[in-house]
Amino acid sequence: MATRFWGTLQWPALALPRIPERIPDLRRPWSNIFELLWFAALALAIVGPIAGTWYRFTTQGENSALMLGSRAGLVLSQDDLTKVRFAVGADAKKAGIEPGDKIVAIEGIPISQVVPLDPKYAVGKGHATDTDYALFSPIIEGNQPIDLSLTLKSPSGEVSEYQVRTGEQHIEHAARSVGMSPAMLSVVDLFHILTYPFLLFAAWLLHRRKREDLISSVLSLAVLLTIGSEQPSASFLSFVADIPESWHRHIYDLGNICLLAGILLFPFGQLRPRIVVPVLALLPMLFFLHGDFYRACFVIFMIAGVMTMLVRLRRTPPSAARQQIKWALFGFSGYSLFLSVALTCDMMKLTVGSFGSQLTLEIFAGLTFGLAFLFLQLGLLIALMRFRLYDAEVVISRSANFALITLAVAAVFAATADGLKQVVLNYYGNSSGTGPVVFAAALATVLINPIQERIQKWSENRFQKALVILRDDLPDTVRDLRETSSLAELIEAVLGQIMKGVRTTHVAATIDQGVFRTRGIAKEKVEEWKASTPGWDKTDLKDICEAKDKIFPLRIPLIPGEGEEPAGFLLVGPRPDGSIVSKDEQKALKEVAEPIGRAIRTVVKRVAYERRLESMIESNARRLNELEAKLSGSPIAAVPTSRSA
Incomplete structure (x- = not known):
């Protein structure tokens, strides 16, 4: 009974808020x-x-904040304020302070062995005390100049006294020594x-x-x-x-x-x-x-x-x-x-x-x-x-080239220089000469071209696959098709690969000044464009771009060989965002123009030869038919042609 009751009870439906799509x-x-x-x-x-x-x-008076401890003519380590990284200004250099020296006392008061800048890291590191931080305070963040006496100990154990007046003059002197004014600093x-x-x-x-x-x-x-x-x-x-x-x-x-x-x-x-x-x-x-x-x-x-x-x-x-x-x-x-x-x-x-x-x-x-x-x-x-949305692959490819080539050359240089220095050090006990660096630079210069070629090939295959297919595969495609296909099949294949390779909105091909095939645009519009665009059929392969033309900014003459007339023209439209195809893609179109022109010439000659051959076969068959009819005395039968057959 309880099961039947709870099963028939209707609970109020809770409508969950619907998350929009955007x-x-x-x-x-x-x-x-x-x-x-x-x-x-x-x-x-x-x-x-x-x-x-x-x-x-x-x-003025805040330049010392750039380098920790420079108010006292010293630059200290953040991990350990007692450790001197290097000296700045004339006073510290005159006192003979070297990198690696340690401050062991300030105003004669000994300090802990390790004093990190952040007190929360002081536990377990020599137990830095509040007294240590109070002694370092005028060196790190003091506003008024005061006279201090520091006791330093070199890595060799030599102890020296350093008398200094804190202030901005130390870092300003160091800046002037490298040709920089305090205002610029x-x-x-x-x-x-x-x-x-x-x-x-x-x-x-x-x-x-x-x-x-x-x-x-x-x-x-x-x-x-x-x-x-x-x-x-x-x-x-x-x-x-x-x-x-x-x-x-x-x-x-x-x-x-x-x-x-x-x-x-x-x-x-x-x-x-x-x-x-x-x-x-x-x-x-x-x-x-x-x-x-x-x-x-x-x-x-x-x-x-x-x-x-x-x-x-x-x-x-x-x-x-x-x-x-x-x-x-x-x-x-x-x-x-x-x-x-x-x-x-x-x-x-x-x-x-x-x-x-x-x-x-x-x-x-x-x-x-x-x-x-x-x-x-x-x-x-x-x-x-x-x-220029469709230049993304080109920009990414070139950026990857630049970054990888820089890293590769730097790695070759660094590895070679360090390796040679180590070899010289092991054999002669001194690696301070410039020979390893010069040899590493020469080796990096020699290797830069093969490194660039390999990286460029990789980046193009990775980021510009369509361009690689257009440039490398299209010539092979037209060489295969020119022996077996018709001119229409050849041009259709070419236009399809070009549209995919450069991602244009439309493309057309002209043969003997007539519009032969189009994609993405009607033949009538191409004819109207031709009639309203004088000089579109220039045969200069170096100048194929007319940026002001919004319909066909690229006109590529298909010249089979040097000194020959073009077999036709490829007319390439803009991309979907209205931009013209990139320089790399224009270069690829120029490279494939000659193989396409030769393929068109070969197909035209092959088709003409096949038609002459068919005509000869039909003529010979007709003559044989007539001769057989005369010999047998029967009426002459019509010889079927290849087209009617």
Whole structure:
């Protein structure tokens, strides 16, 4: 009875919220609110870097923050403040301080063996005390110059005293020794601002091209918020506008959230695959994270965005949308590469043993950091603006070539130089000569061409398969078809491979000035184009492109051999986005023009010969029929021709 009762009981149906397929575009009043936020971010992105840079130029006394301990003429290790990495300024060099010396006492007070910069790492490392950090305070973060007495011990055990007056004069003297003014030194870590004009231009285009497009507008806002919260704008917010540091840290977090959301929803705001939904819901947690955990979560979210794009790339058939995703992935590749270089430089600058080396790495880190964001925005901008979408494979291939060739040559040079130095050291006990370096450079120069050829072949097969098929397989195809197929079959095969190889919207072939075959366009339109385009049949193979022509910008004469008249013309239209095929594809079309021309000439001659042969056979058969009829006295029978048969 209980089972029957509960089985017949009707429970109220709970309607779960239905997740839409995509995020809708911006509509009023939300678009108006977004406009206000966007223009506020634009104003901050313009005013902040300018005011922050001016503040850096006009505010002296902070250059020592670039190098830990440089207020005392020493550059100290972050892992151990007692360890001297190198000396800066005249006083420390005059005192004979060398890299590797250790500070054992300050003002005569002994200090612990290991004193890390961050006190939370002090446990278990010599038990650094509060007294140690108090003694190091005027060296690391003091504002007023004071006289200090430091006791140092060399690796050999020699103890020396170093009397110094703290201040900015030490690092400024080191900067002048390498030809850099103190004012320039104050902005040496801000070289990434050189990319800001391009980023602002990209942000403006992304938003203004289509204001209601949520993805491009959110990515545009991400650029502005990042510029407005990074250095030097952070200096403006903190020291000029007196905004609490937590506020502009949240501005930076909001910029990262917008960037990650734009990546996860790229290019049309799709919520497919469904894993995107929980990832988007987790993005606001960045507001509450700090330090290494923040960076780790950001990297995880970025990986999730890239993986989402790869899934969409696999599911998207060949189309403009697929090309957009490829351009975006190219931007992410450049972003990851340059950001990795910037982070590597940031880590290396804390370990080098000279002022010039650290300064160089500081500049290079800033430039590559700016280039990382520039590449990311460049890929997204081209994708969303739909500008030359179909050049993605060419750009990716060439970028891969450049990166791999550089790495390969550098690896050959480094391995050869180090190996030879080790050999010289083992046999002669001294490896300070320039011979190994010169030999390594010569070997790298000799190997650069074979390395380039191999890498280029690999990258073309990996990223430009259609072009490789067009350039390498089409000549073999026409050589096979010219012996067995008709002219119509040959031209149909050629047009099909060309359309697939260069991804054009339409293509046509003319034979003897007549339109023979077309694809993607009617013959009548081609005839109208011919009538309205004088000089279209130029036989100069070097100049096959007429960029102003929107119907057939490429006209390739099919010349069988040198000095011969063209057997016909290939007329190639633009791509689906209206752009002209790339230089590499134009070069491939020029290369296949001669084999196609020879194949057409061979087919025409073969067909003419076959027709003459058929005519002779028919004539001989008729004469034999007549002769047999005369001999037998019977009426003459009609001889069937090959066509009627």
